[in-house]
Amino acid sequence: MSGPQASPALSALVSAAADAAATRSRTAKIAALAAVLAQVPPAQAPVVVGLLLGSPVQGRLGVGWRTVASERPAPAAAASLSVADVDEAFTVLATARGAGSAARRTAALTDLLGRATATEQDFLVRVLTGEMRTGALAGVLTDAIGQAAAVPVAVVRRAAMLSGDLGATARAALAGEDLARITLTPGVPVQPMLAASAPSVEEAVAALGPVSVEYKLDGARLQVHRVDGVVRAYTRSLAEVTDRVPEVVELVGGFPGGDLVLDGETLTLDADGRARPFQDTMSRFGGRDTGDRPLSVSFFDVLYAQDRSLVDAPLSDRHELLQAIVGPALIPGALIPGGGAVDGPAERARAARDTFDAALAAGHEGVVVKALGAPYAAGRRGADWIKVKPVYTFDLVVLAVERGSGRRTGRLSNLHLGARDPDGRFGDAGGFVMVGKTFKGLTDDLLRWQTEFFPTIATGDDGYVLTLAPETVVEVAIDGVQRSSRYPGGLALRFARVKRYRTGADAKPAAHADTVDDLLQRLPPQG
DNA sequence: TTCCGACAGTGGGGTCGCAAT
DNA sequence: ATTGCGACCCCACTATCGGAA
Numbered sequence: 001m002s003g004p005q006a007s008p009a010l011s012a013l014v015s016a017a018a019d020a021a022a023t024r025s026r027t028a029k030i031a032a033l034a035a036v037l038a039q040v041p042p043a044q045a046p047v048v049v050g051l052l053l054g055s056p057v058q059g060r061l062g063v064g065w066r067t068v069a070s071e072r073p074a075p076a077a078a079a080s081l082s083v084a085d086v087d088e089a090f091t092v093l094a095t096a097r098g099a100g101s102a103a104r105r106t107a108a109l110t111d112l113l114g115r116a117t118a119t120e121q122d123f124l125v126r127v128l129t130g131e132m133r134t135g136a137l138a139g140v141l142t143d144a145i146g147q148a149a150a151v152p153v154a155v156v157r158r159a160a161m162l163s164g165d166l167g168a169t170a171r172a173a174l175a176g177e178d179l180a181r182i183t184l185t186p187g188v189p190v191q192p193m194l195a196a197s198a199p200s201v202e203e204a205v206a207a208l209g210p211v212s213v214e215y216k217l218d219g220a221r222l223q224v225h226r227v228d229g230v231v232r233a234y235t236r237s238l239a240e241v242t243d244r245v246p247e248v249v250e251l252v253g254g255f256p257g258g259d260l261v262l263d264g265e266t267l268t269l270d271a272d273g274r275a276r277p278f279q280d281t282m283s284r285f286g287g288r289d290t291g292d293r294p295l296s297v298s299f300f301d302v303l304y305a306q307d308r309s310l311v312d313a314p315l316s317d318r319h320e321l322l323q324a325i326v327g328p329a330l331i332p333g334a335l336i337p338g339g340g341a342v343d344g345p346a347e348r349a350r351a352a353r354d355t356f357d358a359a360l361a362a363g364h365e366g367v368v369v370k371a372l373g374a375p376y377a378a379g380r381r382g383a384d385w386i387k388v389k390p391v392y393t394f395d396l397v398v399l400a401v402e403r404g405s406g407r408r409t410g411r412l413s414n415l416h417l418g419a420r421d422p423d424g425r426f427g428d429a430g431g432f433v434m435v436g437k438t439f440k441g442l443t444d445d446l447l448r449w450q451t452e453f454f455p456t457i458a459t460g461d462d463g464y465v466l467t468l469a470p471e472t473v474v475e476v477a478i479d480g481v482q483r484s485s486r487y488p489g490g491l492a493l494r495f496a497r498v499k500r501y502r503t504g505a506d507a508k509p510a511a512h513a514d515t516v517d518d519l520l521q522r523l524p525p526q527g
Numbered sequence: 528t529t530c531c532g533a534c535a536g537t538g539g540g541g542t543c544g545c546a547a548t
Numbered sequence: 549a550t551t552g553c554g555a556c557c558c559c560a561c562t563a564t565c566g567g568a569a
Contacts, residue, residue, distance in 0.1 A: 025565075026565055027566080060554075060556095062546095064553065064555080065553090066552080066554085098545095100546090102545095102553095131536090133535090135536085135564095139535080219557095220557055221557090237557085278557085278558065279540090282541065283541090285557075286541090286542045286544095287544075289543095408536090413538085414539085437538085437540090438560095439561090442562080444563080477560090479559085479560090482541075483541095484540080486541090492541080494541095494558090495558085495560060497539090497560055497561060
């Protein structure tokens with residue numbers, strides 16, 4: 001029978017995932033996944049974890065929703081696939097390159113799915129599209145790994161965050177290695193610490209005591225490692241982007257001291273030092289061409305220096321060290337003490353507000369307020385860092401609504417939003433121009449209401465989208481407006497979410513909705 | 528008993544590279 | 549040269565579970 005080195009049957013994984021999906025109880029999900037993980041040979045753990053997370057170890061496979069929708073052969077009658085079989089097929093997908101690669105990928109995919117049973121096909125399609133819908137991703141799986149290996153979950157979590165790799169952590173745990181010995185290591189990217197959010201700097205400051213208030217730059221997160229003088233850079237999701245940021249490599253290469261791990265943000269600036277729109281940063285950062293348009297970088301944290309990990313040191317200590325290392329590349333901000341007689345709540349709030357105003361005046365997104373006593377909580381969105389950004393609201397008209405998917409199946413979900421175009425400058429669309437969509441901010445009550453109401457004012461239905469008489473006004477919050485080639489007005493909403501419907505006591509007629517010009521005032525200077 | 532931290536899910540905007548057309 | 553797909557940068561918000569208070 002199957003020895004310890006044999007590859008687990010795919011069907012065992014599929015049925016564990018089905019068990020996890022079938023219950024809402026997290027402890028039951030954990031138990032279901034732990035049971036199957038306990039049977040996995042340690043060497044296969046990264047592959048298994050990759051499958052359960054819907055992010056295979058091979059990385060980008062070049063197969064997405066569209067491809068799997070068109071390539072579904074008849075399922076096999078009986079289960080025969082092992083985890084290793086799937087892993088091999090995924091490697092073929094991942095390594096197909098050049099002319100004819102699409103055909104070779106299609107062939108490999110068809111072959112794999114043809115050897116899978118119907119339930120295995122469903123599982124593999126979810127893996128390939130990254131939509132597991134088991135209610136058990138990294139958080140729950142971390143608990144399951146701890147349970148399967150009889151290791152405290154806190155130890156597993158810390159190892160996973162500091163190694164940036166849950167699969168490797170699972171392998172080590174199942175192999176009986178001492179996870180407590182895993183520490184932050186220069187050259188090994190670590191899960192970045194994230195920030196919660198608050199509506200105002202006053203609230204953020206009140207929640208934290210002594211704080212650092214730092215500019216929030218509208219660029220891409222960058223984690224930079226220097227090992228024996230060699231510099232590498234990683235994104236927030238830990239993808240390596242060293243070759244895209246030569247200016248950062250050069251800058252960090254010149255910093256004093258030995259091995260380093262720094263946390264910061266990169267973006268493009270105007271000639272006069274003003275922040276460029278995020279789209280411009282991505283145009284440079286997202287591609288291979290590093291020609292003109294230099295990237296600027298600012299650092300706000302140091303996780304390793306002077307031959308030791310600093311993740312457990314308070315932010316105040318890390319700041320002191322950071323300042324000495326990066327000098328002018330330090331992110332702008334202010335330190336605001338707390339607790340003393342001379343720095344009452346009103347003074348502290350005013351100082352924080354000043355920094356917030358200065359950040360906006362310089363074209364930045366807002367601020368991040370950070371507790372000075374807090375350690376670097378890798379991979380956590382804790383309460384020790386709180387971001388504050390301005391929010392703008394507009395009254396827009398619902399032009400159409402899409403049918404929802406997943407847990408929103410059977411509900412009308414995603415709204416098409418229009419701004420008023422009284423002069424018909426942007427085409428003849430009944431006096432309104434579509435400027436974006438949103439599905440956010442909708443409670444179950446609101447989803448139920450709009451599912452009942454919108455069909456009563458529908459003017460068309462293509463099976464997916466109901467077009468509506470433009471008469472329902474909804475108050476939408478956004479972070480800003482960006483230029484768009486998709487929408488006829490040349491602008492699109494950024495991070496739109498519903499605040500409330502302007503119906504009933506709040507009623508507002510569509511004729512009084514906000515206009516394209518109202519939105520255009522929020523479009524940043526394009527330079 | 529109530530509260531709240533952490534998680535998963537549901538999708539939004541744009542950008543690029545790449546292969547096919 | 550253009551188009552469509554996939555990957556990935558930014559992201560908000562609600563519902564839910566289960567441990568903390």
